[in-house]
Amino acid sequence: MSSTTIIRSIDSFSSKSSLASPTVHKSIQSKFHKIIQFFLSFNIDRKETDDNTEQHAILVLRAFFIYMIFVGNILIVIFLSQSKHDFFITNTFEYHLIDARFPVKSSWIERNIRSNPYKNVQNKYGDIFMIDFNQIATFDDIWQFMNETIGNVFYRSHIWQSNSTVTSQRSIRWVLDHFLMIGVIRMRQVRVKPEKCNIPKSYSDEIADCYPAxxxxxxxTDPFGPITLSDSTKINMKQAWNYMSADKTGMGSYTGQYGTYDGSGYVADLAQYVRTNKHFTNDINELEKFHWLDKATRALFIDIVTYNPSVNLFSYIKFIFEMPLTGGIFPSYKIENKQLFRYITSTKYILIGCEIIIVTFTITFIFIEIVKIIELRLKIFLNIWNWIDIILLIISILMIIANIRRLLTINSPLYGKMSIYISTFDDLTIKLLRLQSLFDTLSILLTxxxxxxxxxxxxxxxxIIRIKATxxxxxxxLIGFLVMFVAIMVAYAQFGNLALGQxxxxxxxxxxxxxxxxxxxxxxxxxxxxxDASPIVGPLFFFLxxxxxxxxxxNMVLAIIVDSYEELGNEHRDVINRMLIDVTPVIKQSIRKFFERFGLWEKVKVIVQFIISAEDPLNSKTVADLLQEFKYSTTSSLYDELRHAFAHDMTKLISKKDFQAFLKYSRDDKNRQRDTLQSLFSGNIPLIDFNEQQEWSKRARNLCTIQQWAQLRYRIARLEELFYLIEGKIDYTIRTSNNLLQNVILSIERSDNENM
Structure with missing residues (x-):
């Protein structure tokens, strides 16, 4: 279905559905015409059926510059949404939480006494040993990390600021002098149910239950621990022993090194309602005392949210401890810094304006894709650029939806009541951080x-055309190579896992x-x-x-690309002529019209010529200048052939000597053509001889570049050397054969004489 058919169908629809007067109907119809034609003008894929090359060049240039506006706005939004302080905040928390060392009890000294150079220190535990976050290996280490490292950072080194009209629970808690603590610290664990072990019968009496992955x-999902006892009045954190679904916790799923964990689990909000060090320590000690962590635990998550008002950044700190069924504890962490309040700085109007432009472009692209689908139908999926357009459109829509949802959540009455005084876990800010993370990911993909x-x-x-054609x-x-590459990689990966995996x-x-x-x-x-994994197999595997x-x-990839590029080189003119859109005349004409409108064209022309002559001390000319001279000094056939041969090298420089030689050749050729025609009309040359001369002259005038001419001369010289070499070898062969024949004749004569 062509664009004309689309316009006619829309016009017919509007004419049938319209009940207004004929004048109003014609105005609506003309508006439909203009709108559809405007959107169809961006479909540059129709250049194969476009006979007007100049009009198509204008279309491509217009689409290119309009699209660059869209890309520029995306880049502005991305740069304004990022902060240069992200790295420094992450580095600060890593220094105080990840790299900070804390004491462990003497019962566990033996595990690291050989590898750790730090000396033992004396404290209330007796002999202790210092480790950091990455060395955590037991449940006791986790509780020590919570008490010592997290407790010191978030509940001991702080500044209280409170008003006399509010209680201590409404006080602001500062962390590391520059961060405000949002809500409280949350610990969340996921657990598994015990099941029967598949073990030999000889062990079944001693081992009853196993815990799967x-x-x-x-x-x-069942309650556990002291909450199940009849006397549970001494338990303060009753919720920590009861299961909560992901909807209630407000947490998202997480994919770790040993599994994927959803947002549900058993939640312990520490120092809830009373954010003091005493309540924080009491909650930690209670969880440790009643063994909140045990062998049924498969992952522990610690979530902390802070806000730095100096740089307007929320920090989401997440500690992860995975406990696979094979045993051991594997710690990891994630620190994210997000700018949730984006419209409070001096650049908010620029950001809002760019986002409005992006939304406008997205709506325009939707309409363009609808028109293209109506026009091309299923053929739209046969072009890789159409796939890219669809993906780009989907990402843009998702990014706009995520941004609108984030704005609605921030401006909602519920979030308006949230503040830095909140004394419960702020799961609403966690949702906003996830939305902002989704928005950042989509914006990166869109960019x-x-x-x-x-x-x-x-x-x-x-x-670029040569690269695309290659x-x-x-x-x-390349697809065939990719399949072979993946197959070989999988084979080596399997081999490496079997030989070195342990x-x-x-x-x-x-x-x-x-x-x-x-x-x-x-x-x-x-x-x-x-x-080290295998002294024999390892190096052999690596070098192989x-x-x-x-x-x-x-080498195969390079060979494929180089061969394709060389094959393209043999026919690059045809390929480039088929793909190239010559926009140089359009740009020159536009520039000329712009300066002519102000009456400055002649002055600009003089300035440009002066700059060119200043940059070109040898006064060299270009192919375009040569063609300009050829218009008046040569025949039309030679001019057309030269223009076709150098269609894509118009700016190539030609020395003054070669320029004059070309002009002399053209004048001589024109004179020769004139003399030939005069001889033909006077009857001096038969028509057959004239046709033969014209055919020879046409073939002889197939011009080539200077490099091609030099290469041709080199090949002719090599060919002459080859002929001389062959001639020498033939002479040598003849002389050798003559000498051999004479020797044979002499030997025969001697034998005959001896016999006689």
């Missing part, structure tokens, strides 16, 4: 894809091994870990893999 069908989409409008650049030519070969952490699973091998290709590898990747596979 975490999954949704095996998670525990990347929109920048890649610029190549769609760059068909006026010869270099990729199109070798796309099938000792090397990077090869503990097939997936990790695949990632490690891919990073090895980029030069990021730990050869010592591979060698490197040889396969570098010397075989990568």
């Amino acid at each position: 975490y999954s949704l069908d095996k998670k525990d 990347s894809i929109s920048i890649i989409r610029i190549l769609k409008y760059c068909d006026f650049a010869v270099t 990729i199109q030519r070798c796309f099938g070969d 000792q090397a952490p990077a090869f503990s699973t097939v997936g990790k091994a695949f990632v490690a091998l891919f990073r090895t290709v980029l030069g990021d590898f730990d050869y010592e870990a591979i060698s 893999y490197i040889f396969s990747m570098v010397f075989i596979l990568f």
Whole structure:
């Protein structure tokens, strides 16, 4: 269905549904015409059916500049949404929470006494040993980390600021002098139900239950611990022993190293309602006393939210402790800094304006895609650029929805009551942080894809056209190579997992091994870990893999691309003529009209010529200048052939000597054509001879570049040397054969004489 059909169908629809007067109907119809034509003008994919090349060049330039406005607004929104203080805040919390060392009890000294250089210190526990967050390995270490590190940072080193009219619960809690603590600290664990062990009968009397890996069908939802006892009046944190769904906790799912955990679980909000160090310590001691963490725990999450008013950044600190069914505790952490209040700085009007422009462009793109779908139907999915347009449109819509939802949540009455005085866990801010994280991720994807989409409008650049044509030519070969590459990588990953998986952490699973091998290709590898895992198999595996990747596979990629580029070089003129959009005349004409409108064209022309002559001391000319001279000094056929041959090298410089030689050749050719025609009309030359001369002259005038001419002369010289060499070899062969024949004749004569 063509665009004309679309317009007619819309016009017919409007004419049938309209009950207004004929004048109003015609105005509405003309508006429909203009709107549809405007949106169809952005469909630059119709250039194959467009006969007006100049009009199409104007269309491409207009679409390119309008799209660059869209990309520019996206970049402005991204840069204004980011803060240069993110790294410093993350580094501050890592120094005070991750790298800070805290004491552990003497019963666990033996595990690290050999590897840790720190000396033992004496305190209330007796002999102690200092570890940091990454060295946590037991439940006791977790409680010590909560008491010592987190307690020191969030409940001991602080500044109280309170008004006389409010209670202590309404006081502001400062953390590290610059951060405000939002809500309280939350501990959340996920548990599994015990199940029967699949063990030999000889062990079944001693071992009753086993605890599986975490999954949704095996998670525990029943109350546990002292809350199940009849006398539970001494328990203050009753909620910590009861299961809460993800809707009630307000937490999202998390994917760790050993599993994926949903937002449900058993929640303990520490120092709730009374945010003091005493209540925080009492809650920690109660959980530790009644063994809130045990072998049924599969993951523990600690969530903390702070706000830095100096830089307007919320910080979400999350500590994760995973306890797989194989045993052990594996700590990790995540620190995110987000700017939830984005419209309070001096750049808020710029940010709002850019976001409005992005929304306008998104609505426009939706209409354009609808028109393209109506026009192309299922053919729209046969072009890779249409796929990119659809993906770009989906990401833009999702980003707008996430931003609107974030704004509605911030401006909601419920969030308006939330403040820095809140003494419960602020799950609403957690939701906002997740929305902001989604918005940032979508904006990053939108920026990347929109920048890649610029190549769609760059068909006026010869270099980009060559690259695009090369990729199109070798796309099938690259897909075949990709399949072979993945197959070889999977084979090596399986081999690495089986041979090195028990000792090397990077090869503990097939997936990790695949990632490690891919990073090895980029030069990021730990050869010592591979060698230590297996002194014989490790180095052999490593060097075999490197040889396969570098010397075989990568050479194949280079060969595929280089061969395709060379094949394209033989026919690059036809390909470029088919793909190129010549916008140079349009740009020159636009510039000229702009300056002519102010009466400055002649002055600008003189200035440009002066600059060109100043930058070109040799007074060299271009191919465009040569063509300009050829208009008046040569025949039309030679002019057309030269213009076609140098269609994409108009700015190529020609020396003054070559320029004059070309002009002399053209004048001589024109004179020769005139003399030939005069001889023909006077009857001196037969028509057949004239046709033969014209055919020879036409073939002889197939001009080439200076480089091609030099290459041709070099090949002719080599060919002459080859002929001389062949001639010498033939002479040598003749002389040798004559000498041999004479020797044979002499030997025969001697034998005959001897016989006689």
